[in-house]
Amino acid sequence: MRRLGPLYGGAVALVRSTPWRWPDAVTDEPRSPIWLVALGAPIGVAAWAVAALAHGAGMPAAIGAVLGIAMLTAASAALIERGLAERVDHWQGQARPTTAAVVTLVFVTALRIAAFASVDPARWLGVLVAAALTGRWAAVFLQAVGEPIRDDDAGRSLVATQAPAWLAAAMGLAVAAIAVLALGKIGVVAVVFAAALAFAIGLDAQRRDGSLSAPAVAMAAAVGEIAVLLVATI
Numbered sequence: 001m002r003r004l005g006p007l008y009g010g011a012v013a014l015v016r017s018t019p020w021r022w023p024d025a026v027t028d029e030p031r032s033p034i035w036l037v038a039l040g041a042p043i044g045v046a047a048w049a050v051a052a053l054a055h056g057a058g059m060p061a062a063i064g065a066v067l068g069i070a071m072l073t074a075a076s077a078a079l080i081e082r083g084l085a086e087r088v089d090h091w092q093g094q095a096r097p098t099t100a101a102v103v104t105l106v107f108v109t110a111l112r113i114a115a116f117a118s119v120d121p122a123r124w125l126g127v128l129v130a131a132a133l134t135g136r137w138a139a140v141f142l143q144a145v146g147e148p149i150r151d152d153d154a155g156r157s158l159v160a161t162q163a164p165a166w167l168a169a170a171m172g173l174a175v176a177a178i179a180v181l182a183l184g185k186i187g188v189v190a191v192v193f194a195a196a197l198a199f200a201i202g203l204d205a206q207r208r209d210g211s212l213s214a215p216a217v218a219m220a221a222a223v224g225e226i227a228v229l230l231v232a233t234i
Contacts, residue, residue, distance in 0.1 A: 010035045016156055019077045033140040033163040037171055040136040044129030047072040055121055065117035077156050083218020115229040126182030131228040137175045138198040138224030139217045144168035146202045146212045157214040190231035194224035
């Protein structure tokens with residue numbers, strides 16, 4: 001902690017919300033919402049690098065899109081996909097993977113790939129960065145407007161300390177600005193849509209469970225990413 005100084009919070013978020021491994025010196029400290037969102041930028045860049053390299057090597061744009069979305073998933077340790085499946089299982093009243101969860105996950109993945117494949121490769125970098133940032137911000141936004149999550153198992157997740165309203169709003173404005181750079185003025189629509197869907201997910205979690213959970217937060221991140229990818233096709 002002393003060696004990393006102010007970057008320690010970033011190291012914790014990196015270890016707890018990506019596949020990155022770190023020495024045991026990085027403990028399970030509370031994850032900073034700022035760092036949790038900020039990590040969306042390098043994740044988006046990594047996904048773009050894989051997609052661009054594949055396309056630059058002569059592969060069809062569709063293949064590059066598939067690989068880019070795959071890297072977006074891998075760089076976030078599949079937290080969004082796993083949480084989405086767990087949330088659907090919870091709706092079904094099951095503790096193990098159900099057919100509904102598998103079908104939902106396949107559909108969402110296919111939708112993300114199809115949407116991204118329809119985007120001009122020249123816009124891939126901005127779209128992927130905006131999608132990763134918006135997804136993570138939607139997760140933080142949901143936690144900011146809901147009750148703190150107390151049942152996180154201290155493993156990898158998008159659970160963070162509850163951000164005050166002003167901080168969630170400031171991060172939202174920053175993410176919206178990046179979305180506008182990537183998508184044009186319609187980028188604001190994507191961020192607002194992501195916030196509205198995240199809020200709806202929170203209401204459903206409150207009605208069903210009385211509190212938020214890590215899978216509900218991951219589902220908010222999923223709709224945030226999808227909102228950007230779909231708007232990018234317009």
